[in-house]
Amino acid sequence: MTYREAESLKRLKSEIDRAAPRRSTASDGWIGDAAHASRTSDHNPWLKDASGVGVVRARDFTHDPAGGLDCHKLALFLADALGGHPALRAGAYIIWNRRIISAKRLSEGWRPYTGSNPHTKHLHLSASTTAGEAGYDSTLTWGWPPKAPKVARNTELRIDEISSRWDRPVASLKADIDRSSAAADVILLTEVYDRRAALARIVPAGWTLHQVTGSDLAEVAILTRDAEWVALHYSANVVGPDPGPGNRVVCGLAVLEHTNGHRFMVSISHMPSGVESNWAGKRARIYRRAVKGIEKLHTDRFFTYAPNAEAAFADWNLNAHRRWVRAYFKSAVRRMTFPRAAIVPKGGTHAGGRLIDFFLRRGWRVNRWVILPATDGSDHRAIRVHGQIGDAK
Known part of the structure; x- marks a missing residue:
């Protein structure tokens, strides 16, 4: 033949x-x-x-x-x-x-x-x-290797994470969002729940809301500033069960592209509580399963979108001031790392000085991380993180 x-x-x-x-x-x-x-x-x-x-x-x-x-x-x-x-x-x-x-x-x-x-x-x-x-005998050029896109050496990125609280009024959530919209490029929200319909009505002008409104997948949401960022992808994903009221851990993930050409992948989750005091217990095992789910989600989306940098934010419900907590994340999540000690704020985002709102990152050079003042919108204090994506030092 x-x-x-x-x-x-x-x-x-x-x-x-x-x-x-x-x-x-x-x-x-x-x-x-x-x-x-x-x-x-x-x-x-x-x-x-x-x-x-x-x-x-x-x-x-x-x-x-x-x-x-x-x-x-x-x-x-x-x-x-x-x-x-x-x-x-x-x-x-x-x-x-x-x-x-x-x-x-x-x-x-x-x-x-x-x-x-x-x-x-x-x-x-x-x-x-x-x-x-x-078809298969096409002689059309393939164009390999592709020309490298012209992007700026450095892209500033400012993120506010607001660990809201489901039972606080919409007016207090609006006040928190308005405050952050004056300083941030991306706003991450947790515990939206039944306020999801109202959330769509309080998005500031010049911002886009990324949210899945079905069931408790609406627990998390992401807002982006239109003048600088466009979302190539947003999804709300179940990454594990939750022994609490939600019954499942939801991770909202967006792939964003800046006008400079840089791509950034960011996620926001609300993790199970009550695990820090019994790390060997059933709830903690469920917690660790959800962490692996977040890492897998990032890995899968990275394969499709190839972002320049990424970060996973959450209300982690573990105190990052504890050495064993940082050691756990270092071993459990290999593709992203905890921020360097020099920029970790001294205070806490929750009662008792516990720093339970934090992030892991790759390719995003963070130079400033602050805890924002307490507001009526939550029993947490929000965090604000500034950094750069790109080649500039």
Whole structure:
């Protein structure tokens, strides 16, 4: 049987090789071996072109960042072109690092991939099933490597986290939001609950509310200043059960893009209480499960949006002034770190001087963290955090 490689894949390989001539090709491949031939695989030449020649419409590319090919970046690049480039239309899909994204189910984004090969050493690309120039044999340039976007060296980012209280009147919540809107770029809210409908009516001019209004998913919300930030994504996600009244821990997560071009991923959660005094108990085990859920959510969204920086805020209900609490987060959340000791405020955000409202971050260089004065809107005191994203020191 005669067979050949799809022209679109040959062109992509040519562009990749030109950009990274010394890259490893240890896991590269296009025509299937005996193992592939025994099962349904796009590495087999099942498709026939107009001349009756078998066409292989799949190719693997070796992950070799040191040699010039980072398959994480290639995956994002190809995913952005799904449905656009002729070779990435009907029947096309990408598998990389235990995730799959396809033209057919593009609206679902990256999904878990549970095949026997996790595709951590190479990226798999299957081109369109459409024949000819309109599909797998397209000779249209791929544009690899993509041109780096021109962004400012430094983007200022000011965040206020307001751990509200569900039983306080809307007027007090409005006063807290109005105060923060004069100084912050992003406002994070917890314990919104039944005030969700009213919240939409008290958003300051020039700000956008990001909120899921169904059930207790409305517990958290995020506001962004329109002049500087646009939300590429917002979702409210259940990250674990809660033994308290809410029955589940909700994490609101937004991916924001600044006019400078920098992307920032931020989340806000309200964690279970009553765990600090019995860290070995059932409630604490549930708490630790929710922390892992937050980290997994950040990891999943990072894979899709590749933000320059990220932060996870919460009413953590653990006192960050305690050394064992900081040690726990250092070991439990590997992708983000607790702020350096020099900027941690001395006071507390809750009774007894407990600093239970804080954040973990990556890529966001924080230089100022203050506790705001008490208000009628909550039994917590809000926090204000200033920092920069980018290359400037």
